[in-house]
Amino acid sequence: MQTLHTPNLVIGFGKAGKTLAADLAQHGQDVLLAEASAQMYGGTCINVGCIPSKKLIAEGERRALEADKAAVFGAAMQAKNGLIPKLRAANFAKLDGLERARVINARARFEDAHTVMLSGPEGELRVTADRIFINTGSLPVVPRIEGVDGKRIYDSTGALSLAERPQRLLIVGGGYIGLEFAFMYRAFGSEVTVLDAGETFLPREDRDIAAEMQRILEAKGVRLVLGAATQRFEEGAQHTTAVTSKGRFDADAILLATGRRPNTDGLALEKAGVAVTERGFIQVDEHLRAAPHIWAMGDVAGSPQFTYISLDDWRIVRDQLFGQGQRSTADRAPFPTAVFTQPPLAHIGMTEAAARQAGRNIKVATLKAEAIPKAKILGQTDGLLKAVTDAGTGEILGVTLLCAESHEIINLFKMAIDHRVPASYVKSQIFTHPTMSEALNDLFASL
Ligand SMILES: Cc1cc2nc3c(=O)[nH]c(=O)nc-3n(C[C@H](O)[C@H](O)[C@H](O)COP(=O)(O)OP(=O)(O)OC[C@H]3O[C@@H](n4cnc5c(N)ncnc54)[C@H](O)[C@@H]3O)c2cc1C
């Protein structure tokens, strides 16, 4: 068996791992990156996450007026299938093209704290490394429901590549993936039902925002069923039936979107003395250290499951390798989020409910999207905008934007909140016209 020593071993081609590997190589250090699947160069986001899902959503939106929805579905899949391999190849080339970086298609398994066995199509390689960076991501949770391994039941990866457009799509889970795929497949003309086990829709959002999202969802023809515990799936000749506490639902395809679990499968972390949390995420400190020479980054480290947070994990580790070692996970809150529904739901900071619960003396303002001239131009007048400020100081505590282009606008508030820009500034800020962001003058007028 071949053996090799490297100063830096990165396990997993995720956002943090690939960025760190390139960074190390550009700093003149040798780095080996092991990726279990050649179909995953670039990680989840590029191959089976953000990019393919947003491409399908964008294609559905772009061709919203076309009557032949089956054709729209086919063309969208084709466009997505054309894009992803190009991005994957570009990701591989970007890293492999660096003199000091080497990508190996192999699955990693620890033998001890400094030794990792890499097994892939080209055989086995025993690697010893001075420093090890784990970036193995997450996998869909498969709920324990009888019949869950049936042939019409998919996770998000499967639902991104369905061969045929389902006439009836049932989605189990009404979180990020559930909602994005509900709008996506509705745009392809499928009849969509979303089942969520929780009694409260979007429990982390204020009730007025959740109610508006529910109204929009239902106005588009999506059925939402809350408090639905799925007991079993019955596979029939023509369709599969979900038997739930809220009745029986027949479907041509069922998407499971009930969260994602850390991907530590087969890593044998215990051999390296790396501990995991109760939920199985790698236990790290605020500098993402799991052991003196081992770091974990991204989903597997229990970081919030977003590509841009994985990227921020790279910044934290980078600061220890090449900077002051000060940057930590405590520095990034609050950070923006966006669910790519139609319209998108973007948020940062505190909701009204969270601010009240924290005992803050607050002012709250809301604005209906239908009052915004640009929304009328776009023909996208659904939605509600909301801001929460400190009543005494005018500090912006939180912003929620359920409206067209909110996934872009919300990033302004990361800067505003980090730099303590007061509400009075936003109220009088000069914005271009006609834009969605100019509505912030009105939203903040009373704050
Ligand atoms: C459908 C969907 C849509 C999403 N949309 C968005 C979005 O719009 N915006 C957003 O910010 N986030 C989105 N996310 C979440 C985002 O994709 C993840 O949070 C992010 O990709 C996690 O990146 P990571 O760096 O943790 O690792 P990943 O990108 O998951 O990479 C981990 C890699 O490690 C490899 N690996 C695993 N085990 C081993 C091993 N033992 N040896 C070697 N290699 C291994 C895997 O094959 C994988 O390629 C979405 C997720 C999904 C599923």
Ligand SMILES: NC(=O)c1ccc[n+]([C@@H]2O[C@H](COP(=O)([O-])OP(=O)(O)OC[C@H]3O[C@@H](n4cnc5c(N)ncnc54)[C@H](O)[C@@H]3O)[C@@H](O)[C@H]2O)c1
């Ligand atoms: N736009 C984005 O940034 C984006 C898009 C997609 C995914 N993501 C990331 O991926 C993560 C995973 O997405 P997700 O939608 O799978 O998880 P999620 O945590 O967002 O939502 C899971 C939902 O499933 C429900 N649920 C759990 N078990 C259930 C059961 N047995 N029956 C019915 N409902 C059940 C929960 O109540 C919850 O509403 C997200 O949390 C997010 O971090 C981000």
